[in-house]
Amino acid sequence: MPISEVEKIWMDGELVDWADAKIHVLSHALHYGSGVFEGIRAYETARGPAVWHLDEHLKRLYRSAKLYHLDIPFSADAITDGVKELIRANGLNACYIRPLVIRGYGEMGVNPLNAPVSVIIAVWPWGAYLGEDALEQGVRIKISSWRRNGQNSLPSAAKATGQYINGVLAKIESLNAGYDEALMLNEQGFITDGSGENVFIVRGGVLVTPFTQAGCLDGITRSSVMAIARDLGYEVREENLIRSDLYNADECFFTGTAAEITPIREVDDRVVGEGHRGPITKELQGAFFSATKGETERYADWLAYVN
Numbered sequence: 001m002p003i004s005e006v007e008k009i010w011m012d013g014e015l016v017d018w019a020d021a022k023i024h025v026l027s028h029a030l031h032y033g034s035g036v037f038e039g040i041r042a043y044e045t046a047r048g049p050a051v052w053h054l055d056e057h058l059k060r061l062y063r064s065a066k067l068y069h070l071d072i073p074f075s076a077d078a079i080t081d082g083v084k085e086l087i088r089a090n091g092l093n094a095c096y097i098r099p100l101v102i103r104g105y106g107e108m109g110v111n112p113l114n115a116p117v118s119v120i121i122a123v124w125p126w127g128a129y130l131g132e133d134a135l136e137q138g139v140r141i142k143i144s145s146w147r148r149n150g151q152n153s154l155p156s157a158a159k160a161t162g163q164y165i166n167g168v169l170a171k172i173e174s175l176n177a178g179y180d181e182a183l184m185l186n187e188q189g190f191i192t193d194g195s196g197e198n199v200f201i202v203r204g205g206v207l208v209t210p211f212t213q214a215g216c217l218d219g220i221t222r223s224s225v226m227a228i229a230r231d232l233g234y235e236v237r238e239e240n241l242i243r244s245d246l247y248n249a250d251e252c253f254f255t256g257t258a259a260e261i262t263p264i265r266e267v268d269d270r271v272v273g274e275g276h277r278g279p280i281t282k283e284l285q286g287a288f289f290s291a292t293k294g295e296t297e298r299y300a301d302w303l304a305y306v307n
């Protein structure tokens with residue numbers, strides 16, 4: 001998806017022009033994938049732009065960094081201020097936010113420990129990740145022939161740049177086969193997540209999603225949707241799911257910062273439920289988007305106002 005450029009990018013505490021936000025070609029992260037990042041959204045509210053779960057996303061960024069012995073040279077408060085300053089400087093009401101921490105230029109070789117660390121924050125307007133129609137019509141997905149990297153190969157708790165090459169294989173395979181997105185199994189054959197989304201099914205009015213231990217990212221949208229669903233009175237369970245659980249589900253949907261809540265209408269050419277967005281998916285979307293707009297008192301502390 002093309003990026004809509006804005007004016008400024010935050011680099012190590014300074015606002016620089018979009019076109020000048022550059023790194024050296026011999027940066028460690030470019031060669032060895034030794035970076036960590038986050039994907040966050042800011043939503044338009046009656047009180048101006050507000051960042052959804054900013055604290056949770058930054059906590060996950062520091063957890064990802066810890067897994068790779070990466071010391072982030074800025075405090076979470078400084079990054080929080082940077083995110084807000086950048087949204088204001090670019091005059092955005094709603095946007096996607098990409099904090100990135102990379103091992104930079106200085107040394108070559110796999111050992112990353114002597115490379116300097118840089119922190120970058122970029123923001124840009126970003127619509128529905130899986131297409132404008134997807135939130136209503138749903139997407140068609142394929143179970144990938146590529147397995148999700150095992151927990152003892154690359155820890156799924158970390159959102160590290162290099163780990164995404166696993167999802168890149170699955171995503172390309174699914175697009176080439178004519179689907180919108182891929183879903184990966186772990187080595188035991190249990191469902192994990194999409195290339196950038198967690199997955200849920202609805203079965204007999206109960207919501208079920210894989211355990212994070214299956215090898216999926218501990219998604220922040222996943223947690224929000226679990227909380228919202230319980231508050232609406234639904235039972236929510238974490239279980240190991242197999243592919244036929246998806247084929248036979250009443251409803252199925254993805255969650256993610258970029259994908260928000262996207263219905264899944266087909267899995268491996270099997271129509272899920274009625275073949276369109278199901279009633280519980282629709283109800284959850286309604287509650288989710290009210291919360292992101294700051295309209296739900298109960299979830300007021302999930303938003304960090306920019307102004």
Ligand code: PMP
Nearest residue numbers: 196197198217219220221256257
């Ligand atoms: N799984 C993967 C592999 C992801 O990249 C993402 C996006 N960060 C998710 C799940 C969803 O996580 P979140 O809701 O925190 O964006």
